[in-house]
Amino acid sequence: MDALLQQLSANGYKITPQRRLILEMLRENRHASAEDICAMLKQKEPNISLGTVYRNLALLMRLRIVTAVDFRDGRARYELNDSHHHHLVCMRCGKLVEFPGCDLKNVLGDAAEKVNFRVIDHSLEVFGYCGKCCGCSP
The missing domain is CATH 1.10.10.10 (Winged helix-like DNA-binding domain superfamily/Winged helix DNA-binding domain)
Structure with a gap:
């Protein structure tokens, strides 16, 4: 803080x-x-x-x-x-899960370099259904 x-x-x-x-x-x-x-x-x-x-x-x-x-x-x-992290978001119940780790910077860096683009930041939210909402819980 x-x-x-x-x-x-x-x-x-x-x-x-x-x-x-x-x-x-x-x-x-x-x-x-x-x-x-x-x-x-x-x-x-x-x-x-x-x-x-x-x-x-x-x-x-x-x-x-x-x-x-x-x-x-x-x-x-x-x-x-x-902290750098991304999110999994359930589209039915709104459950939100943060997940750390990111290889996007490397992937984006290569793609951006090819078109002379400087990446400053990125975010990623992945939308789908949690195990409870899709009925696929173990």
Whole structure:
């Protein structure tokens, strides 16, 4: 968490109570929507607004401290950019599984090099059905 706060500071931004609370909330509640974050923060900071949450999330994403993820449920979800991982998402029940490890960078690097494209980042969400929903549980 300290490294993320230092990143804010190093880029010339103040570590405001709202920014600190948003980062703490995301550390405890990965994949929360802006509305979820605002509702949880109102318990600690009753005067915080959804606009404040959105503005701070936009800044944190620009600084690559936070990442937005689309799980195809109509709401952007946010997570700290503190580890590289991908997601398995059940299309029926919404179960979400994070999985580490990634060979995509190597594959993308080769393909990108052929067309003179510099890859900065990537994300991967794999959609399907969990064992319970597809009836294929052991």
